[in-house]
Amino acid sequence: MTNSDLRPGPTGAAHRRGLFTKGDRVQLTDPKGRKHTVVLEPGKQFHTHRGAVEHDALLGQPEGIVVTSTGGTDYLALRPLLVDFVLSMPRGATVVYPKDAGQIVTYADIFPGARVLEAGVGSGALSCSLLRTIGDAGRLISYERREDFAAIAARNIETFFGGPHPAHTIIVGDLAETTERDVDRVILDMLAPWDVVDAVSAALVPGGVVCAYVATTTQLSRVVETLRGHGTFAEPAAWETMMRDWHVEGLAVRPGHRMVGHTGFLVTARRLADGVTPPVRRRRPAKGALAEPAATAPAEAGAPLAEPAATALAGAVPEPAVDAVPEAVDAALEATRES
Numbered sequence: 564m565t566n567s568d569l570r571p572g573p574t575g576a577a578h579r580r581g582l583f584t585k586g587d588r589v590q591l592t593d594p595k596g597r598k599h600t601v602v603l604e605p606g607k608q609f610h611t612h613r614g615a616v617e618h619d620a621l622l623g624q625p626e627g628i629v630v631t632s633t634g635g636t637d638y639l640a641l642r643p644l645l646v647d648f649v650l651s652m653p654r655g656a657t658v659v660y661p662k663d664a665g666q667i668v669t670y671a672d673i674f675p676g677a678r679v680l681e682a683g684v685g686s687g688a689l690s691c692s693l694l695r696t697i698g699d700a701g702r703l704i705s706y707e708r709r710e711d712f713a714a715i716a717a718r719n720i721e722t723f724f725g726g727p728h729p730a731h732t733i734i735v736g737d738l739a740e741t742t743e744r745d746v747d748r749v750i751l752d753m754l755a756p757w758d759v760v761d762a763v764s765a766a767l768v769p770g771g772v773v774c775a776y777v778a779t780t781t782q783l784s785r786v787v788e789t790l791r792g793h794g795t796f797a798e799p800a801a802w803e804t805m806m807r808d809w810h811v812e813g814l815a816v817r818p819g820h821r822m823v824g825h826t827g828f829l830v831t832a833r834r835l836a837d838g839v840t841p842p843v844r845r846r847r848p849a850k851g852a853l854a855e856p857a858a859t860a861p862a863e864a865g866a867p868l869a870e871p872a873a874t875a876l877a878g879a880v881p882e883p884a885v886d887a888v889p890e891a892v893d894a895a896l897e898a899t900r901e902s
């Protein structure tokens with residue numbers, strides 16, 4: 564008997580609780596903090612250079628036990644959290660980091676039962692967070708223009724949930740061509756989110772939220788200016804989040820030595836009702852913000868760029884190649900994101 568025989572559906576809480584049973588994924592952490600994932604099968608062994616661990620020593624046991632390998636090494640046994648899973652699962656495209664996925668879920672206001680449109684699905688990391696939040700009664704339509712990435716994502720998502728998620732549909736294609744309507748939220752993690760703003764505007768309900776995750780300042784500028792200039796969105800907000808681990812041991816309480824310095828920027832904007840003109844901004848742009856920056860004078864920090872300046876800066880992203888060789892451009896962009 565497997566978990567799916569015992570437990571109703573792949574997505575419920577029951578799937579993540581209770582004694583270890585056949586088919587469960589278990590994360591074994593050694594004394595140095597190294598993690599290994601095993602899928603439990605009666606009679607099988609997990610082998611390391613520190614000896615073997617019997618799966619039978621885990622089956623029927625609660626989470627949080629310590630098992631000892633034949634070589635005498637102790638392993639802490641727990642079900643992997645979503646954070647553990649997305650950082651260790653097979654990747655096609657670079658994943659949205661958990662710290663940013665948390666921000667997206669909160670600031671894009673993903674709620675149980677929400678209808679959410681997403682592109683691209685990449686490796687499926689963000690999709691897992693979105694599906695968890697919308698639940699079985701929601702709907703997530705994930706566009707991915709690369710068939711190979713869509714297949715990797717589908718496998719990862721199924722592995723995480725223990726079966727196909729009832730609320731999920733993956734469409735191999737370009738989000739710009741979507742005919743979806745009346746969606747509550749749109750999440751964009753793709754090279755050129757400004758290219759799909761018309762489709763996003765047509766898909767969103769009034770009051771709906773679009774959230775874009777971009778890696779570079781040139782993309783940030785361009786997506787904000789495109790949303791601002793579109794006429795169907797309220798004023799966008801933009802930010803980034805930094806996360807620093809801390810070492811806490813006795814009197815040695817200090818920031819960790821290593822840190823992921825940059826992942827991406829987030830942008831959100833709300834869809835206005837049809838026919839409504841965006842309210843005039845009261846705050847004036849900083850002097851010179853809307854003029855093309857002089858070659859020698861750097862643009863003022865935080866100041867919005869007028870279209871010519873934005874376009875000039877965005878030119879740093881090899882735009883003509885976007886249509887010509889999307890994989891090459893994605894790869895170039897991926898290189899700017901931590902892998």
Ligand SMILES: C[S@@+](CC[C@H](N)C(=O)[O-])C[C@H]1O[C@@H](n2cnc3c(N)ncnc32)[C@H](O)[C@@H]1O
Pocket residue numbers: 656657658659682683684685686687688689690706707708709712736737738739752753754755759893
């Ligand atoms: C960085 S990855 C997405 C990673 C994903 N969010 C995750 O957490 O695993 C960007 C993906 O967007 C896809 N993409 C780019 N433009 C697209 C478009 N217009 N429509 C659909 N997918 C697109 C790319 O093929 C790529 O797989």
